[in-house]
Amino acid sequence: MAKHTVMDKKKVEISVSGLKMVKPPALSFKVVVELDKKMEKGAEKDPLLIQEFQNAAMEVYDQTVKTIEQKCKVFDKGFLEMASKGASKSDMKKQLDGLNNAIRNDVKVAEKAAEINVAKAWASLQKKKKEWSKFKIKIATTIIGTLAGLAVSIAAMATSPFSGGAGAALGIIGFVKSGVTLATEIGKIAISIEAAKKVVELNLKVVEATAKKTGVYAANEVSGAIFNEFVGISQPTIKSTEGAADTLSAKYAQIVVKVHELSKVLNKILAQQDKMQKEFMKDVDKRLKNHPAPNKTAQRKVIEKQLDDALGDNYAKVMKALGDVQKMYADVTKWKVPVKTLKIRVKQLSMKDPKALKVFREGLKFASLALAPIDGNSVATTAKDLGMGLGGAVGGYAFDKISSKAIDGTFFDAA
Numbered sequence: 001m002a003k004h005t006v007m008d009k010k011k012v013e014i015s016v017s018g019l020k021m022v023k024p025p026a027l028s029f030k031v032v033v034e035l036d037k038k039m040e041k042g043a044e045k046d047p048l049l050i051q052e053f054q055n056a057a058m059e060v061y062d063q064t065v066k067t068i069e070q071k072c073k074v075f076d077k078g079f080l081e082m083a084s085k086g087a088s089k090s091d092m093k094k095q096l097d098g099l100n101n102a103i104r105n106d107v108k109v110a111e112k113a114a115e116i117n118v119a120k121a122w123a124s125l126q127k128k129k130k131e132w133s134k135f136k137i138k139i140a141t142t143i144i145g146t147l148a149g150l151a152v153s154i155a156a157m158a159t160s161p162f163s164g165g166a167g168a169a170l171g172i173i174g175f176v177k178s179g180v181t182l183a184t185e186i187g188k189i190a191i192s193i194e195a196a197k198k199v200v201e202l203n204l205k206v207v208e209a210t211a212k213k214t215g216v217y218a219a220n221e222v223s224g225a226i227f228n229e230f231v232g233i234s235q236p237t238i239k240s241t242e243g244a245a246d247t248l249s250a251k252y253a254q255i256v257v258k259v260h261e262l263s264k265v266l267n268k269i270l271a272q273q274d275k276m277q278k279e280f281m282k283d284v285d286k287r288l289k290n291h292p293a294p295n296k297t298a299q300r301k302v303i304e305k306q307l308d309d310a311l312g313d314n315y316a317k318v319m320k321a322l323g324d325v326q327k328m329y330a331d332v333t334k335w336k337v338p339v340k341t342l343k344i345r346v347k348q349l350s351m352k353d354p355k356a357l358k359v360f361r362e363g364l365k366f367a368s369l370a371l372a373p374i375d376g377n378s379v380a381t382t383a384k385d386l387g388m389g390l391g392g393a394v395g396g397y398a399f400d401k402i403s404s405k406a407i408d409g410t411f412f413d414a415a
Helices: 037-044 048-084 089-128 166-211 216-231 238-289 296-333 336-349 354-366 376-391 399-407
Strands: 002-013 026-035 137-145
Touching: 002 048, 026 048, 026 089, 048 089, 048 137, 089 137, 166 238, 166 296, 166 336, 166 376, 166 399, 238 296, 238 336, 238 376, 238 399, 296 376, 296 399
Parallel strands: none
Antiparallel strands: 002 026, 026 137
16 A cells, blocks of 8 residues: 655644733644545546545644634633632642643544545545545544643742742841840839939939038048958048049940930831832832733832831831930930039039138039039930830831732632
């Protein structure tokens, strides 16, 4: 028997307009007919014989292509819906497998249909030419379809944890903890400043009273030292007063520095929060760029708003903390004059110039020693409230919670 190739199409790409996600398969379609040698010469004299076979095979080929095209359109719509709802990687894979199984089934049906169609064409020809009725032919059809794919990778479409802004969120938590520590330290210093001021004032009360009496002033310094040596308790002296004043001054300088540091830390938190939002949205934009869903712009707006909402309470807490710091700074700076005044009074105690000392003594007789109060408790309370409020923001900066709230209900939400 002589073989005649009726059709031989190799990996012809199926083209379907309007597809957003599905990458159609390629189709290889081969039909071979074996003719009886006794009729081969007659067949060569009748070129329409092979043409009839070709027409029969082409009919099946065209129908198969249309069927696969239609399936690609249907599945493409399904993929778009799944992508818009944030389908998981496994669900997308199942959908793709479903399309390819359907194409494999179409190929099997096409192989049989091509054989049947060519056989029908041969039967029709036999009726037209009686001399061919005693001959037989063999029909071999081979149809192979490649696997359909996706224009966008499943990994790009399926949800996966966001990482943009995670580093900034971690940094924020570090700053929050630092801010809470500073607030605690400020509270402790505020209380100790109030106590230190009382020590200075008590010392001054005794030493200034002694300074009013000529001749007792220097003796008090000596007796104070002797009293301390034998009893273990020092009565106020110029030296002890100077030490207490230096302690007060140092603590005041320390609290001013700490309040400044806290203000800087709070501003760093706001800067890091802004950085985190930008990096998170940059990650969102990167994913949206290759995402096939048609409502990308609307989805971005939803995510951006939900991200703002997720961070809203934290932002409010930090802003309140900044307001508290400003209040603390205003309260603390009121202490500058009392501390400075106490330092001046202590310095006057150690004057060596007899004339100046006489003036100092005379002044003590008429001076009103009332000073502006140093309310350490008030600042400590503000610092405590600030620390507690700021500490409450730590949980709100957990990145997994923030990202979950930001993508809730969007196609990045796997829930």
